[in-house]
Amino acid sequence: MSCKRMVSSMLKARLKTWQDLGLERHVPVLADDPQEHCQLKEAVRVLSFLSNDYLGLASDKRWQQLVAESFAMAAPSASASRLAGGHRQCMQQAEQALAEYFGHERALLVSSGFQGNAAIVAGLVQPGQPVFVDKRIHASTAHALAASGARIFPYRHADMEHLQRRLEGCTGSMQPMVFTESLFSMDGTLTDVEALLALKRRYDFFLVVDEAHALGCLGPGGRGLCAGHAREVDVVLGTLGKGLGLFGAFILLGEECARALEHFASPLMHSTALPPAHALACTRLVELLPGLEKERQRLAGNALFLREALKQRGCTTLGAAHIVALPLGLEDCAQKVCLSLQRKGILVLAARFPTVPVHQALLRFSVTARHTQDILQETACCVASSLQEQ
Secondary structure, eight states: OOHHHHHHHHHHHHHHHHHHTTOOOOOOOBOSSOOSEEEBTTOOEEEEOOOOOTTSOTTOHHHHHHHHHHHHHSOSOOOSOHHHHOOOHHHHHHHHHHHHHHTOSEEEEESOHHHHHHHHHHHHOOTTOEEEEETTOOHHHHHHHHTTTOEEEEEOTTOHHHHHHHHHTOOSSSOOEEEEESBOTTTOOBOOHHHHHHHHHHHOOEEEEEOTTTTTTSSGGGOOTTTTOTTTOOEEEEESSSTTSSSOEEEEEOHHHHHHHHHHOHHHHTSOOOOHHHHHHHHHHHHHGGGOHHHHHHHHHHHHHHHHHHHHTTOOOBOSSSEEEEEEESHHHHHHHHHHHHHTTEEOEEEOTTSSOTTOEEEEEEOOTTOOHHHHHHHHHHHHHHHHHO
16 A cells, blocks of 8 residues: 555544544635624525624724724734844834733733734743643643753643642752633633632742733733733733734743844744734723723623623523533534524534544534624523423
């Protein structure tokens, strides 16, 4: 058998195994301009809970115009990495605006949250360093840590007492590091930031917090759950492509750590920089953030409304913010309920292994400020109906 046919056969077998385990993926095709009222390619009306456009900025005509103006004013490509091609003045201004708004010394713009987490690990984690990581950390961090040569110590999801017990057993001369998210992307769990910082004061670890799903939406002015703690939270990862309605990501950190990433983080050093036009849009975005309080309040109210509507119909939900998770357990059950909801015109993510642990599958509802109470009420009714069908 030729190598090409051997690889093809192996891939077919692997995909068949995934299908048999109820882990097959199907990507829905949506209309080009999705709102909370979306359309599939076949023009069937559906209600979507797939988007992380939490504040509705990505579909806001005013913001779209500002982005369009930015791209009309400046180059649409940086054409090189910041290391090889130099650091544009407009990029420096955008990073400074982000750093000042979120209360950190420096900010580094990167092309995605995945790349940002990979850069943090590549630039700051040393071989043999003890690293304590929440078991539900994002795949971008988990994959990067696996290749870092660090000594990895997982702790139970959002369990500060278990983290403390693990820290107590830490030995060696290298400073320990802790990686967590503030708002976990799949089950909506919120980290107890105050308890985490109390542990940091006691055990003196280096703290990295992924705030990708929180920035823009939670905390004063949308500054996240770590707002006001820049002296204790060493590094924060934020994305622009979720609640902030743009694309790309940024890393908030101190001057020394920023210099380390500029010297040692291959994902930052060897990737083409974001374009100057993006930097202009990013600066304008920072100016908008303080004025989005109504959207943040509406988002919080919508999430609470959906939780209550589901609770009234006998459903148990996880989380406490705008990511509403409905635990179902078995992978095939989650997929069947998901497909049933799709037939009823509701698009929701069936989160299954490896996105979540085996047999801890769930439905993930991404609530936005654009959803209405009528939409949320209709969704809760459809969920209850689909669950009864199983």
